[in-house]
Amino acid sequence: MDVVIIIFTGLIGFYMAWTIGANDVANSMASAVGSQSLSIKKAIILAGICEFSGAVLVGSSVTETIRKGIVDPNMLAALPALREGEAAALLIIGMTAALLCAAFWLHFATWVGMPVSTTHAIVGAVAGFGVVAAGWNSVNWHKMGQIVASWFISPLVGGILAFSLFKFISTFILGREKPAEAAKTYAPPIVFFVVFVNTLATIYKGLNHIISGLTWLTGTTSIIISVVLGLICSVIAKIWISRHLRGKETLSIAKQLEEVEKIFVPLVIVSSCSVAFAHGANDVANAIGPFAAIVDIIKHGTVQMKVGVPLPILFMGGAGIVFGLATFGYKVMATVGTKITEITPSRGVAADIAASVTVLICSRLSLPVSTTHTLVGAIMGIGLARGHGGINKSVAKKIFASWLITVPAAAFLAIIFFVIGRYLFLDSIIDIVLAARR
């Protein structure tokens, strides 16, 4: 019976990961595909690799937050008049309900064309379960407030970062008398920044759960490694750019701008990959966090304070995302590639860097944010810096509306699923929990 539950919830987690891969991943590669820097086929392959490695390498820290941060399991265990093992059983049912509800809500929202976030859905669902199972106070509203605030802040920070980055690019490269000359000086620092941030996010506290015993690879050491790697890459970039732009300084400004955009092509591919990487790191937790909790409870029969996410589960989440990308996401990617032809590589780089930095930092702070919404904020920021031909303002309104709707809707759905689940399965799950204790 316990195997049945693990398979059942595992399938729901996989379904959730599939939804993420099918709908969300294409957004993260939008800059590279839209600027025609990458063919759709290559974009899918690269996105798959980056999402998967992001999920496995950086994924774990957010996973714990969703389970532990929002609802306090101790409050559940401390409820009066509980049977033996009931608290653990309730948690299993609740997490299953949350997963199921988030996946359904996402599917529904995608169907009606609402830009909802996986992250927001799962947070709302877990909170809804907490309120019904253990009362209003079991939800850590302080943490919840932080998370909700981060949804407002992350697009804003993404926007401000993108605005500044693009201003930097347009002032120091595109706006110069000789853009081709300026690119030789000012493009390598951008390369450094991209490499530095991504390396740091990967190894700072990161690789430990993959390869144990890498204690030296933390803190200051990881910063030094990132700086060195960034420097090496920027030197290589400098050599490559100088070679590519040699003799182009005498062309007309318009022609030079064209050539400089070509310099940004490899960079936009790398930066789009880093968005996909950050997306994998941030969003995989939505699918596998609750599942990891369930597996842990069934294994031990008790609700532990802290649950590490086993590597196989991270692999499963990553695989689900890749599977969603391969089965359905390629269609979305193709639409992105044909519909967004107005983005240029220089804009793409600025938006991507801003979005991935913001998301990676938030992931590290254990704040689950929406990658896509952050990217939208970044693109808007570039629009404010007069970088885009035309931006549809109504998308921002839609996103805002989705913030207001998703949490209550997901919470409500989770409550329904939870109540039904508790009515039907509570007794048999308590048996499983007790069996596990023996």
Added chain:
Amino acid sequence: MAIITNLFKKSPFGPIVEHAKKVHECLEMIKPLMEALIYENYELIHELQNKVSKLEYEADLIKHQIREDLPRRFFLPVDREELDGFLECQEKMADYAQDFAIILRIRQTKLHPHVQDKFFDLVDQMFQVSGSLLTAAVEIKNLAEASFGGAEARQVLSLIKGLGEEEWKADKLARSLSIDIYKLEGKIGTIDIIFYEKMLLKIGAIANEAENAGDFLRAMIVK
């Protein structure tokens, strides 16, 4: 569906360049029209007038497409009102070129040798203005690429700077041509004089609108 696809809208700057080029094609018909007038080849005038009307219609289509692709909810790198004003001026230029062709078409007017040279001078001067404007306008796509700043913007702004002076020269020429036309009073028919004046006003108006379009372009860049 990926939200990002709804976020991006077609940039209007490519079509704006196209529109400016089309408008200038209308203007380019003015010289052949004048030449046909001197040779009193009214059949050719008829033909050319049809051609201008067709070009003007095509310019209109491009303009409508631009407007259609830009609902108010779009967030543009330039001021919306100034963009509209710029298009409006361009449209008027094409309209006036068409009016000019119609003026020649509706009556078999003969151009008196005393005013011929100055008429051609005025047309040339008008082309000075509209030509500089075109050179500036076709840069608008590159301007967007450079986010309306830096060296590219300075280059375009300096082009526009010259427009005012060129237009002033056109005004001066028009005034002196006007005087010459009224000197012909009594020597030619009154209706002829009325038609000369009509032609002159249209050409002057084109130069004037070209300058206005330049002003809007400047405002778009400076924002």
